[in-house]
Amino acid sequence: MSAPAPSPAREPVLRAEGLTRRFGGLVAVGDVSFDVMPGEIFGLIGPNGAGKTTLFNLMTGLTPPSSGRLRFEGRDVTGLAPHRIATLGLGRTFQNIRLFRGLSALENVKIAQHARTRAGLLAGVLGGAREEERQVEARAWDLLDLVGLANRAGEDAGNFSYGDQRRLEIARALALDPKVLLLDEPAAGMNSAEKHGLTEFIRDVRARFDLTVMVIEHHVPLVMNLCDRIAVLNFGQLIAMGDPASVQRDPKVIEAYLGAE
Amino acid sequence: MDFLQNYGFLIVTMIQQGLLGLSLYFPLMAGQLSLASPGFYALGGYIAAIMGTNAAFAPLRESLGSWIFPLEWLVAGVASAALGLIVGVPALRLRGIYLALATIAFVEILRVVALNLSVTGGAVGLFGVPQPFGFVDRWQYVWIFGPLLVLVLLFTARLERSRVGRAFRSLREDELAADAMGVPPTRYKVMAFVIGAVLAGIVGAMSAPFLNTWNARQGTFDASIAYLAYVLIGGSRNMWGPVLGGALLAALPEVLRPLQDWRLIINGLVLVVASLYLPQGLVGLFRRRRAAPLARPATQEVAK
Amino acid sequence: MELTQFIQNVLNGVSIGSVYAIFALGYTLIFSILGIINFAHGAVFTLGAYFTYTLAVGQFGINGLLKNVDLFPNGSPLGSSVPGFVLALLIGSVLAGLVGVVIERLAFRPLRSRGADPLLALVSSLGVALVLVNLIQYLVGAEIYSFPADVYGNLKPALVLHVGEKLVVIRTVQIIIFVVSMIMLIILGYLISRTKIGKALRAVAENPGTSSLLGISVDRYVLYTFFLSGFLGGLAGTLVATSFGIAGPYFGVTYGLKGLAVIVLGGLGSIPGAVVGGIVIGLAEAFVPAEYSAYKEAVAFALLFVILLVRPQGLLGRALVQKV
Numbered sequence: 006m007s008a009p010a011p012s013p014a015r016e017p018v019l020r021a022e023g024l025t026r027r028f029g030g031l032v033a034v035g036d037v038s039f040d041v042m043p044g045e046i047f048g049l050i051g052p053n054g055a056g057k058t059t060l061f062n063l064m065t066g067l068t069p070p071s072s073g074r075l076r077f078e079g080r081d082v083t084g085l086a087p088h089r090i091a092t093l094g095l096g097r098t099f100q101n102i103r104l105f106r107g108l109s110a111l112e113n114v115k116i117a118q119h120a121r122t123r124a125g126l127l128a129g130v131l132g133g134a135r136e137e138e139r140q141v142e143a144r145a146w147d148l149l150d151l152v153g154l155a156n157r158a159g160e161d162a163g164n165f166s167y168g169d170q171r172r173l174e175i176a177r178a179l180a181l182d183p184k185v186l187l188l189d190e191p192a193a194g195m196n197s198a199e200k201h202g203l204t205e206f207i208r209d210v211r212a213r214f215d216l217t218v219m220v221i222e223h224h225v226p227l228v229m230n231l232c233d234r235i236a237v238l239n240f241g242q243l244i245a246m247g248d249p250a251s252v253q254r255d256p257k258v259i260e261a262y263l264g265a266e
Numbered sequence: 267m268d269f270l271q272n273y274g275f276l277i278v279t280m281i282q283q284g285l286l287g288l289s290l291y292f293p294l295m296a297g298q299l300s301l302a303s304p305g306f307y308a309l310g311g312y313i314a315a316i317m318g319t320n321a322a323f324a325p326l327r328e329s330l331g332s333w334i335f336p337l338e339w340l341v342a343g344v345a346s347a348a349l350g351l352i353v354g355v356p357a358l359r360l361r362g363i364y365l366a367l368a369t370i371a372f373v374e375i376l377r378v379v380a381l382n383l384s385v386t387g388g389a390v391g392l393f394g395v396p397q398p399f400g401f402v403d404r405w406q407y408v409w410i411f412g413p414l415l416v417l418v419l420l421f422t423a424r425l426e427r428s429r430v431g432r433a434f435r436s437l438r439e440d441e442l443a444a445d446a447m448g449v450p451p452t453r454y455k456v457m458a459f460v461i462g463a464v465l466a467g468i469v470g471a472m473s474a475p476f477l478n479t480w481n482a483r484q485g486t487f488d489a490s491i492a493y494l495a496y497v498l499i500g501g502s503r504n505m506w507g508p509v510l511g512g513a514l515l516a517a518l519p520e521v522l523r524p525l526q527d528w529r530l531i532i533n534g535l536v537l538v539v540a541s542l543y544l545p546q547g548l549v550g551l552f553r554r555r556r557a558a559p560l561a562r563p564a565t566q567e568v569a570k
Numbered sequence: 571m572e573l574t575q576f577i578q579n580v581l582n583g584v585s586i587g588s589v590y591a592i593f594a595l596g597y598t599l600i601f602s603i604l605g606i607i608n609f610a611h612g613a614v615f616t617l618g619a620y621f622t623y624t625l626a627v628g629q630f631g632i633n634g635l636l637k638n639v640d641l642f643p644n645g646s647p648l649g650s651s652v653p654g655f656v657l658a659l660l661i662g663s664v665l666a667g668l669v670g671v672v673i674e675r676l677a678f679r680p681l682r683s684r685g686a687d688p689l690l691a692l693v694s695s696l697g698v699a700l701v702l703v704n705l706i707q708y709l710v711g712a713e714i715y716s717f718p719a720d721v722y723g724n725l726k727p728a729l730v731l732h733v734g735e736k737l738v739v740i741r742t743v744q745i746i747i748f749v750v751s752m753i754m755l756i757i758l759g760y761l762i763s764r765t766k767i768g769k770a771l772r773a774v775a776e777n778p779g780t781s782s783l784l785g786i787s788v789d790r791y792v793l794y795t796f797f798l799s800g801f802l803g804g805l806a807g808t809l810v811a812t813s814f815g816i817a818g819p820y821f822g823v824t825y826g827l828k829g830l831a832v833i834v835l836g837g838l839g840s841i842p843g844a845v846v847g848g849i850v851i852g853l854a855e856a857f858v859p860a861e862y863s864a865y866k867e868a869v870a871f872a873l874l875f876v877i878l879l880v881r882p883q884g885l886l887g888r889a890l891v892q893k894v
Contacts, residue, residue, distance in 0.1 A: 120448030129428025159560035378868035537697030
């Protein structure tokens, strides 16, 4: 694929500075710092319960951090509401899939275009937003096309298979027009053929939409193959970070995985 | 004309209750169970009754003639919107049954206040609310409630297909996911709540002349649950549900009139049976799920 | 405020607050196990008072199907003595508990077994309330019924305390209400925390799914809960009625609503919360100055509204954590 290699000279698009989240006495994420460069595919791995999803929740505003800061394109976004962060350009999927299950696939993708459209109550009701509606509709179809679900646009999202739901969630996140896409276990529940296609798909999407991608994934071959850099969390701590080959050799990573099995 | 003489009041009441059912439907569109409508309905009615009977408004009444009535609706709508904002912004941080209970409290507080103010006529209420547009019969109110219902249904149908309507639905489906997809929850919850408040307020303002009198019994807990029953028994996921539920349940006591003393008992039984056996509401009975694949519009564009 | 006035208010508030507490516990028990509110609870309160009245007096008014009926022309065997009245009170409350069981079977279980929207239970239970209230009206009319003054025996109607120059007056009924409510609370507390039934109830409240896996029959414990809830509601209804009379079939509506305020104030589903909430609201109402007494009815709801805004989990409730 013709993905641009990350250029170390540029400013990081995301910068976590000592992000910490405690739940009662438990430190779910402890003092985690990293930079994500524009255009990178940045992997986040670690044993179950290592705090990966909590880190995504901290980054997208769903869980407020106990301490630490998150910068997005240089701007401090710590403590902003989820919809504000989403509007700035951080789109995500969910580990446990949170589609609008009772709504059609098309509508799921339309809803996520909320922040990039303007029509207010009166414009919508009095018909002053036809052009915008037409564009929203067209773009929703294009995104469904992209994930191969255009022929099922009218079906309720809840009726889709696991793999299709994951794809639809990606289409929905892309509809936000994000600069950074956070994927939480996109391969979970997919068969091996689907997993294989996923690598291509994520690279393709990155190039086409000029994205930075952060991905949580358990399937190690997929991560190693897909990611430019990888960070490893264990018990909420960042224990290693670097290119796939060096992370794979890191004794701390090996111990974390062996110790956890 | 005999038919209208006999059933005119009932027909108008059916439309009126359908509208009140709709006033609960708007917050429900955004997933919010609010039982505040009777409060706004009472407020609107008091505004109309006060503007119609209070001596302070006599000059205004004289100079405006029948135009005082649209003005009453406007004032009621604006006042309900303002009160809806004041109550809604803090209350809509609550979810589910907590919001329902907070709105019940709101209705009760308004009721006790209305019982004790002199401008609202205290416990007796206000009498002799003047009739609009030279109406001499109850059924003539069809000419104001009917168009309002048509307007509200048009409004709702258009709303459901708009960006704001989609935002409402996303909140009903999954507030957290909607938030993460860029939909500001509080803003749209409050908007849906205020739309319902304005509708209830306007219906109240139209109802004070219709009932000729207004008192604190107009906005009670019983009404809260009655409206909820309209929505749930009619069907809560389609705008025709509350209209149908409101109209039928409003007609029920009349239909049961031959049963005399048993009337209200049967009315209660109907509520029980309907909630047990009509999970999708009446509308769900004869409305099949849309299954046809959506047609893609002709235009083709590359994403972004 | 003068000291005597203060003492008087505290005593009045605690007495009525203790009834609010046992009444509200009826809501709490059901909420903690099913997560829904039984809107028929106010009607059960009313019914309990009518049951006891029927057993203890048995004379009906001039309206309704039972007009001018006198069940006990020679005086009720239960009403003519204190032990008799206590028995009537118990039987009346048990009957109210059985009504609670019927409500569960008719209005709640069918919805639960179908996994229906819990909101529907609000409507179905309100439907039941409508049926009950109108059935009462159909049978005995809308008249006010009062218990004879001597149902609690030939006690002095009031206890008068001298505090300095001033007097503090406590009606005997208020003391009885308080004592009976406290006894009920102690029995209930024992039942919930010490007995097998209580343990099972707590398990079901904690997690109905796992409990049924563990062999606890959830439906049976839900029935027990509705019985207890109805019993408490009926008892509260009778206690209030011996103090103020039965003000017609709609007499429970106000208490039904106030009970909601009580459980929210204390924390939905929290048993100590219902007790604290009841006492707090009783006291708050007692301290409303006489010149604003017309607003007394709004105090509970104003408190409810405020507490929801500043501390939605209530005074003693656990904070709600949303899972992402």
